[in-house]
Amino acid sequence: MSPLPKENPASKIVSCDVDDTNSYSTAITFIPSEETPWPKQVKQAWIVDDKKLKFSKIEGKKIVCNP
Numbered sequence: 001m002s003p004l005p006k007e008n009p010a011s012k013i014v015s016c017d018v019d020d021t022n023s024y025s026t027a028i029t030f031i032p033s034e035e036t037p038w039p040k041q042v043k044q045a046w047i048v049d050d051k052k053l054k055f056s057k058i059e060g061k062k063i064v065c066n067p
Contacts, residue, residue, distance in 0.1 A: 003028065003046040003055045014067050016045050018060035027058060029065050039066040 009032040016024045029045040041064050049056040 003030070003044070003057070012067055014045065014065035016042075016058060016063055016065040018058055018063050020062070022060070024058060027065065028055075039064050
């Protein structure tokens with residue numbers, strides 16, 4: 001599954017905190033606009049699964065990312 005949304009927003013390499021418990025130091029998210037300041041709560045973020053060489057979606061209710 002490709003993480004690229006149909007509307008082609010800008011991608012950003014970020015670090016993310018998920019549900020205030022898990023952290024990911026390198027993830028990618030797609031930002032439709034730069035209007036809101038960082039850190040941003042995002043709907044979706046992705047990490048690269050090195051073993052499978054594909055994107056894996058970060059699961060969680062609250063994903064907050066910062067470049």
